[in-house]
Amino acid sequence: MSRIGDTIRRLHSTLPEGVELVAVSKFHPAEAIREAYDAGQRIFGESRVTELCDKTAVLPDDIRWHFIGHLQTNKVKHLIGKCSLIESVDSTRLLELIDTLSERAGVVTRVLMQLHVAAEETKFGFSPDELVDWFANGGYRSLKATHICGLMSMATNTDDRQRIAADFAVTAETRRRILSAAPDLTGFDTLSMGMSDDYDLAIAEGSTMIRIGTSIFGDRV
Ligand SMILES: *Cc1c(COP(=O)(O)O)cnc(C)c1O
Numbered sequence: 001m002s003r004i005g006d007t008i009r010r011l012h013s014t015l016p017e018g019v020e021l022v023a024v025s026k027f028h029p030a031e032a033i034r035e036a037y038d039a040g041q042r043i044f045g046e047s048r049v050t051e052l053c054d055k056t057a058v059l060p061d062d063i064r065w066h067f068i069g070h071l072q073t074n075k076v077k078h079l080i081g082k083c084s085l086i087e088s089v090d091s092t093r094l095l096e097l098i099d100t101l102s103e104r105a106g107v108v109t110r111v112l113m114q115l116h117v118a119a120e121e122t123k124f125g126f127s128p129d130e131l132v133d134w135f136a137n138g139g140y141r142s143l144k145a146t147h148i149c150g151l152m153s154m155a156t157n158t159d160d161r162q163r164i165a166a167d168f169a170v171t172a173e174t175r176r177r178i179l180s181a182a183p184d185l186t187g188f189d190t191l192s193m194g195m196s197d198d199y200d201l202a203i204a205e206g207s208t209m210i211r212i213g214t215s216i217f218g219d220r221v
Pocket residue numbers: 024026047068069154195196197211212213214215
């Protein structure tokens with residue numbers, strides 16, 4: 001019996017409809033991913049480009065890989081055509097590069113804009129006001145081969161559940177503000193928020209995509 005498989009099956013049977021599960025497999029070996037895959041999981045999240053590419057080479061083709069880490073511009077080219085979703089676009093420069101390389105490769109890349117809502121200074125992402133302004137100014141209209149599917153955020157690293165819920169509420173509110181600032185925007189539906197310790201709070205605030213690592217695979221080595 002596989003403990004990883006059991007957790008995947010339990011999550012699949014308990015998550016509300018409309019909430020997708022990203023199994024965050026960073027730092028875990030291909031065999032662990034295979035156990036989750038055999039239990040029916042198809043979306044996996046990785047935070048390092050080399051690790052993602054190594055894993056795509058040895059695992060089934062119908063896995064949908066999400067990139068969730070900070071993406072350096074010099075590594076973008078390795079992800080084009082390989083990722084089902086880049087969740088961590090944290091600058092317009094990165095977005096423009098993804099668009100240029102996707103157009104050149106003849107593919108459309110799906111992305112999420114990463115929102116900074118946590119108290120920590122170290123987390124990457126746009127501030128809510130900055131991102132609303134960018135959409136209001138029509139920045140997305142010049143994209144040729146990139147589809148912005150929504151927002152990704154991480155809550156403050158704290159035991160204060162109210163603070164965490166408030167961070168997720170800001171993310172959901174920012175999506176609504178963007179939609180009213182940019183009414184012609186389409187397919188901007190995804191709210192990727194919630195990890196092992198806080199996904200219940202994220203779902204309560206409207207998450208449509210949770211990213212779970214430790215609860216599925218155990219501690220990262
Ligand atoms: C590592 C990571 C996760 C998974 O966190 P867990 O606490 O292990 O569930 C989710 N999102 C991002 C962006 C991560 O880097």
